[in-house]
Amino acid sequence: MKKYILDLNVKQISAPRPGYALLQLTDTTAALPPMAPGQFVEVRVDASPSTFLRRPISINLVDRQANEIWLLVHEVGDGTRAMAQLQAGDTLNVVLPLGNGFTMPAAGATTQDYLLVGGGVGTAPLLYLGQELKALGHKPTFLLGARSANDLLQLEAFQALGEVHVTTEDGSMGEQGFVTQHSLWNSARYDRICTCGPKPMMVAVARLAREKGIACEASLENLMACGLGACLCCVEDTTEGNVCVCKEGPVFNTEKLKWL
Amino acid sequence: MIDLSVNIGALALKNPVMTASGTFGYGTEFADFVDLNRLGGIIVKGTTLEPRQGNPYPRMAETAQGMLNCVGLQNKGVDYFCEHIYPEVRNLQTAVLVNVSGNSPENYAECARRIAALEDIPAIELNISCPNVKQGGMAFGVTPEGAASVVKAVRKAYPKTLIVKLSPNVTSIADIARAVEAEGADAVSLINTLMGMAIDAERRKPVLSIGTGGLSGPAVKPVALRMVWQVYDAVKIPIVGLGGIMNATDAIEFMLAGATAIEIGTANFIDPSVTIKVIDGIQDYLSRHGFASAKDIIGAAH
Numbered sequence: 001m002k003k004y005i006l007d008l009n010v011k012q013i014s015a016p017r018p019g020y021a022l023l024q025l026t027d028t029t030a031a032l033p034p035m036a037p038g039q040f041v042e043v044r045v046d047a048s049p050s051t052f053l054r055r056p057i058s059i060n061l062v063d064r065q066a067n068e069i070w071l072l073v074h075e076v077g078d079g080t081r082a083m084a085q086l087q088a089g090d091t092l093n094v095v096l097p098l099g100n101g102f103t104m105p106a107a108g109a110t111t112q113d114y115l116l117v118g119g120g121v122g123t124a125p126l127l128y129l130g131q132e133l134k135a136l137g138h139k140p141t142f143l144l145g146a147r148s149a150n151d152l153l154q155l156e157a158f159q160a161l162g163e164v165h166v167t168t169e170d171g172s173m174g175e176q177g178f179v180t181q182h183s184l185w186n187s188a189r190y191d192r193i194c195t196c197g198p199k200p201m202m203v204a205v206a207r208l209a210r211e212k213g214i215a216c217e218a219s220l221e222n223l224m225a226c227g228l229g230a231c232l233c234c235v236e237d238t239t240e241g242n243v244c245v246c247k248e249g250p251v252f253n254t255e256k257l258k259w260l
Numbered sequence: 261m262i263d264l265s266v267n268i269g270a271l272a273l274k275n276p277v278m279t280a281s282g283t284f285g286y287g288t289e290f291a292d293f294v295d296l297n298r299l300g301g302i303i304v305k306g307t308t309l310e311p312r313q314g315n316p317y318p319r320m321a322e323t324a325q326g327m328l329n330c331v332g333l334q335n336k337g338v339d340y341f342c343e344h345i346y347p348e349v350r351n352l353q354t355a356v357l358v359n360v361s362g363n364s365p366e367n368y369a370e371c372a373r374r375i376a377a378l379e380d381i382p383a384i385e386l387n388i389s390c391p392n393v394k395q396g397g398m399a400f401g402v403t404p405e406g407a408a409s410v411v412k413a414v415r416k417a418y419p420k421t422l423i424v425k426l427s428p429n430v431t432s433i434a435d436i437a438r439a440v441e442a443e444g445a446d447a448v449s450l451i452n453t454l455m456g457m458a459i460d461a462e463r464r465k466p467v468l469s470i471g472t473g474g475l476s477g478p479a480v481k482p483v484a485l486r487m488v489w490q491v492y493d494a495v496k497i498p499i500v501g502l503g504g505i506m507n508a509t510d511a512i513e514f515m516l517a518g519a520t521a522i523e524i525g526t527a528n529f530i531d532p533s534v535t536i537k538v539i540d541g542i543q544d545y546l547s548r549h550g551f552a553s554a555k556d557i558i559g560a561a562h
Binding site: 002003004005044049050051052053054095222223224225226227228229230231232233234235236237241242247 | 282283284285289290292293305313314316317318319320322323324325326327329331334477478528529530531532533
């Protein structure tokens with residue numbers, strides 16, 4: 001997929017929860033280029049010596065009608081905090097779309113059941129994935145985990161796309177515990193599982209998927225510099241050796257990873 | 261019409277702007293952003309005789325106006341390059357150079373010999389300055405004798421343009437430059453990364469998997485500029501300058517300090533199209549100051 005360097009316009013910025021920012025960006029000069037669920041963008045955060053490198057952020061949603069791309073940002077460092085301070089009307093320089101997305105059902109396939117398992121801000125790319133699956137006539141089911149009800153993001157948007165199951169560590173919403181302890185696994189029958197979130201969660205999901213014989217893909221978040229496969233900093237040790245998460249991933253079939 | 265071309269020994273470049281090894285892949289990764297044929301040259305990533313897995317993750321840490329890396333020369337080996345990459349890049353209308361590394365003079369020389377057989381690779385950059393590998397790399401580049409031993413072996417095996425990339429992690433870079441010039445190097449490039457480290461205070465551990473790494477980016481520019489300045493006074497062979505070049509002004513400063521050509525490295529990560537902006541900016545500068553040729557500003561600050 002062709003990559004672009006774009007100056008996007010911040011159309012709207014909101015805080016779905018304290019410590020998180022949702023940026024709705026648009027290109028005022030052209031239609032946004034093709035982007036696939038699971039791909040990411042590299043954001044240029046200006047002006048601070050400590051935000052020298054671009055920040056890789058997954059694509060939360062693409063709204064073709066509004067010509068918008070959404071980025072959901074968890075404020076964890078100087079770069080993401082600076083992004084959360086942006087105002088409507090500001091310009092944000094991004095490189096997109098980067099990496100390979102989740103495997104979509106073959107054209108003309110019968111209805112596929114996808115289980116999308118997300119934790120924390122890792123739920124972000126699953127919204128776009130769910131939207132595209134639904135648009136193609138498939139069935140996304142969401143299993144979302146968080147520390148508490150306060151940490152669950154964009155629940156209503158997920159509910160508009162499919163069934164949503166929730167676990168919280170403190171039991172403040174849904175079933176108490178981790179996503180891998182949810183009761184839906186007892187009767188799990190899915191064609192494919194896609195997961196994004198903290199690595200221990202993805203490892204546990206990948207193990208469960210293997211036990212149940214379900215194909216599983218995980219989206220990795222290794223530290224990155226270039227985002228283009230040039231600097232070789234973000235490597236993951238796989239069955240094919242060290243490969244760049246930015247170029248060969250960020251989505252990997254979990255059987256290729258040395259986690260299991 | 262301003263003449264942007266420069267010569268590194270027998271190697272003619274259409275303009276002074278090349279990409280630094282390990283920051284531009286094989287060029288193809290940047291083809292969506294840059295017309296590769298406009299570049300003065302592309303120096304592809306560090307290549308060794310045998311394939312190397314490089315160092316474990318994490319290999320990168322962001323620093324104030326820069327970054328540390330400890331990639332450790334991950335590459336699929338020279339034969340893979342010859343068979344799979346060379347056919348993809350040989351017809352580019354720019355100079356494609358290979359950065360060569362090794363762990364003994366013989367091993368460097370054999371790698372260089374295999375590259376010499378490739379008709380459309382006009383030059384190599386010999387990496388005697390990688391700070392991130394245990395064997396070889398910088399070990400050769402920190403003494404005049406070590407540097408000379410590698411250049412001597414490679415010079416016998418490699419008849420085309422030989423550029424030697426120097427380490428800044430030395431007491432006198434001018435001494436190293438003189439030693440490699442004496443062994444027949446056609447040019448020197450400098451600087452490779454400055455050895456540094458980052459520590460995670462919360463975890464009380466180094467950030468990088470092997471503890472230390474190489475610092476690059478604007479943070480190192482004044483050091484690099486000073487070294488180009490000193491080496492220009494020490495040797496007669498051309499200098500390729502690099503270290504924290506982010507824009508045309510930075511590139512011009514290196515040329516004024518004595519660089520015949522420059523390399524852009526870390527800046528490619530911030531703006532993948534930066535190389536073209538630097539070429540255009542050098543042209544604007546020459547025009548604004550009434551120079552007919554890029555060659556006119558080489559060493560002009562001395």
